[in-house]
Structures are given as structure tokens and as C-alpha cells.
Amino acid sequence: MIKISHISKIYKNDSIETRALDDVSFEIKDGEFVAIIGPSGSGKSTLMHILGALDVPTLGKYTLDDEEVEKMSEDELADVRNRKIGFVFQSYNLLPRTTALKNVILPMVYAGIEQRERIARAERLLKMVGLEDRMDHTSSQLSGGQMQRVAIARALALTPSMLLADEPTGNLASVQAEEIMDIFTKLNKEGHTVIIVTHEPGVAVRAKRTIALKDGKIVEDKKNGHSGTSKHLS
């Protein structure tokens, strides 16, 4: 359960105030599939950083599963990111020269999960995203689509409250992008909360709800008409 109430993010630069977010409020319930859309400069990246506990709002409250995120120290934020948020980035952000398996293990290392358990979990997750025969490949030996699947497996490692994806298909060819979106759709059907930040309408329509931002304000918050499943889903 995500509760954003009256959040503003204000940047001050040489006495010029920029309101990247201006009094934004919304709720996302467990199991929702939300697309946050908007042109560049609309504040969607800032919103994503705040949702992901990478940054704190200047004003307003952010409650994530009854925890008040906006009051937390840096280390407490790190802990929230570790336990509750599964990030998927546009540029995959895997550790270079590191195997797929070790990349998936990394957040579990920070969570202090015992070695045998974290290897078993990582193997299971990589199998789930269809990379059972690529576990020992390093990042540079994987294609873009494969790297993004590793990133999704990593995001799921600690069964987070939400999957937070920032333009997850932005660097991918359309076929691979479809496959990645299929995975998100499938995960949402299994009960995961999925939030995708994007500027591509084709990606946004796969979500069940769209929050549109412009100039730091919500201009539209609507339920999408269709089910969000893909015709290509096998």
C-alpha cells in the first residue's frame, strides 16, 4: 500500500525555485499495475525517485506499508529500498564483469540472507525469467533483453512491496520490449504491485491504471479500459 499525500519537491538553484513536483497526492493499492507517464520535465523521474526511496520530498507525506518514508535517515532509506522496492532501470545497471547469478544475489547479500538460501533463490528467479542456461554468463555476454530479465530477477529477490521500473524498455528493440512487458504483466497477475515510469504510450497501455503528470502536477489518473494482457502472451 502506497500513500502519497500533498508531496512537493522543490529544487533551489541560484535563488530560482523549481517545483519538480507540486502538491501531488495518490494511493496505489497492493496488486495494482500503474503506468506513470508524462513528457520530459513533467516530474515523473522525481516522483519515481521519491517512490523508490532514493530521495525524500521537500513537503508532504509518503507512507509505504505503514512506514513513514519521508522521515527516514539515509541508512533507513537504504533498508527500505532493500526490503520493499525492486528497481528495474532503463540501462539495466548490472554489475560489470559479474555473472547473472551474482547480480541477482547482490540485494540478498545486503539483506544478510544466508549463502545457500540466496543462491537457491537466485537460481529459481533466473529460471522464472527464462535464463536458466545463462546463469554463469557475465553482463557483457548477455543481450539487452537478457540483461533486463536479470534486472527483473534481481528486483524480485527480496519479494518487494513494489516493482518500480524506470523506462524498462527504453533501450530495447520492440520484440524484446514486448517480452519484458509480458513478464511484468505476468508478475502483476501473480499479485505483484508494478509501477512503470515511461513516456511511451505503447508501454503505458499495458498497465491497468495511468497517472499522467505535467509540470509537476497530476493531470489525469484513469483506469485503463482493457485487461492489460498481451496478444503475444504465450
Added chain:
Amino acid sequence: MDIAELLNTSVEALSTNKTRTFLATLGIVIGIAAVISLVSLGQASQKQIANQIQSLGSNLLTIMPGAQRSGNVREALGSSTSLTDEDAKAIFSSSQVTTVKNVSPEYSWRAQVVAGRNNTNTQIIGITSAYAEVKKIGISSGSFVTQREVESMAKVAVLGPQVVTDLFGEGFVPVGETIRINGQAFRVIGITASKGGTGFQNQDDIVLIPLTTAQKIIFGATNLTSISVEAKDENSMSLAQNQIGYLLLARHHLTNPSSADFSILSQSDILSTASSVTGTFTTLLSGIAAISLVVGGIGIMNIMLVTVVERTREIGLRKALGAQKKIITTQFLLESIILTSAGGILGMLLGILTSFIITHFMSLPFTISFASIALAIGVSGVIGVIFGWYPAHKAANMQPIEALRYE
């Protein structure tokens, strides 16, 4: 977060750029190698001096005349002419002195010694036949100076092996040859057995002639430059020192021991003086070597700062995935500690090798103290912490958003 995982991460990070890692540690390697080899050489020469002094026997006392005073000017120890043949005889025969076994009066100076076309500058010592026993000198060929030769002021000389080499060449036995000292011709009657060693107080680089010849024929003097006394055993050394002291004070009509015109030194006195001199040199040299360690540490800090900037995105990712500050700090601190410790161990091996080679070629005793090894490794670890802290702190304090955005 377990330390094994962190260690693994650090080693992997360091092994991705091996050349840079090696160059970064080089400063520490050289610094530690310099400290270890200099300390080792210092200790080796200290041991060498100790060996030489000990080879004279541990129950040897040396009596030197005091410094000559003219007005307020105090000249060097041994410059006064207060010791005489009679003093030496009295020490040997006085009933007050019960702990003395043998007394060797000596008159020594440095002079040029000539044999044919060759010449050398060496220590000439006028002695009696007691010298051989007191100083534990053996004869390798010919004979030693006899009591009769002392009484008759014979112009005979016993040479140390070093002098033989310098004047006649190695392996030659010059018994019966003639050498010239201060213009006087001396017949060589014997060669002493080698005591080994080089430099300080070299027992092989001496020419021994009868005491009376030195005093009366060459210098026209009656005083002595030193008296060597062999005490009965090691335990009676301090008693002997006291007995001789009081005897000489009385003989020189002095009442206050502080105004004594002579000094009595045991081998351990001389040893501690010599040790303190070489000790000072060792400390000084090690200090200079330690400065190179600081320079090496700055090199490590420089490389770590570059590494932190290069890996900004990685740090951002780690923070986004939940790494707390102390984990990032530990990761980078570990990297710099591994760098400096590896450098320390390499430097230690290099230092041991260097000092082994140097001591081998200088024929010094090879010593490596456990303390200097422990210190070197400890110090290199500490350098890792000190110079790695700032880069690690910088990494830990990066903002995850900015770090993730960094290109």
C-alpha cells in the same frame, strides 16, 4: 553483510585493473623494503661490532689516560700522558688488586709502514709479551714478541694478516723480511692469526713491536697510551674496575674519583657506546625510509579516489539495492587495506632479499628481526586505513540518484 563477501568483491575489483593495482602498491613495496633492509643492515653492523668486541674476551678491561686539560679546554680522551709503565707494573703486583690475571701495557699510534715499494697506513702498537694472552691473539707463522726482545729494545715486528696482504700480497709469508716504521727498519718475526672482520677496531690491521722500542727508540716517551687488563673471570670485572681505580687514584695523588685522570672501560662499556652510535644511524635511516611510506600512502589515496569516481554508477546501484553507508565504506577501505598489505608483504620479501644480498657481499651477519617484519606489515595496514578512509568516506556519502545518473 558478511566480510567474506566484501573481501571477494574487493579482490575482484582490484584484479580488473592489474597494472594499475600493481603500480599503486609499488610505493608501499619500496617503502617497506627500504625500512626492512635498512633496519636489518643496521642490526647486522651492530652485531658485527659486538662480535668484534666480544672476540677480545669478555673479561678485558681497558685503562685509558684522561683528557688533557689546558685551561678550560678539554682535549680528547687519551690525550694526557698520565699513564706510565709503573702504573701497569703496580696493577699487576699490588696486593690491593686481587682480581687481575694479566696486564698488558701498550703504546699505540697510527703510522705509515713501508715494505719495498708498498706502504700502508696502520695501527702500530708497542707491547709486551703479555699482549697475546690478554687480547687472545694467536700466531699463524713465526713467533710472537718475547720478554727478551722487549728488554733489549729489539727492532722486530709481528704483523696482522691484513697488513701482510697490503704490503706483500695475499698468501705471502714475510717472516724474515724487513719493514720500515717512522724511518726505522724492523725485521718481521711473526704473523698473527686472523680474527676476521672489517672496519671498526680491526684486529687484523695492526703491527706489533716491543713496547720499549716504541717508547724509547721512536718517541723517547715514558708514558702509555693504554693498559689492557685481563681480569680473573667475568664476575670479578666490576671489583677489578674498583680496585684498579683506587690504586691509580692513590698513585696519581688524587682524592676525588671525579677528578680521575684516567678511565677504566670494560668491553660492555665500549659495546654500548658503539651500539648507541650505530643505533642512531639506523633510526635516522629508517626515518628517511618511513617518509617514502607516507609518499606511497598518498599514491594509494590518489588511486582510490580515481577508483571511486570511476565506479560512481556501481556505488549508486549498490546504494539503490540497499547497501548502507558502512558497507560501502568497508568495501572501499578493504580495497585500500588489501592494496597496502599486499604491498607490505611484497616489500617485506624484497627487503629481506635485499638485505640478504648486501650482508652476503659485505660479509656482515644476516639478521632479520621479527619486530621489523611485524612493524612493516602493521604499518602498511594502518597506511591502508589512513589513506583509504577519505576515498571510502567519499564513496559512502554519494547520493544514489546522482550516482545512478553519472555518465
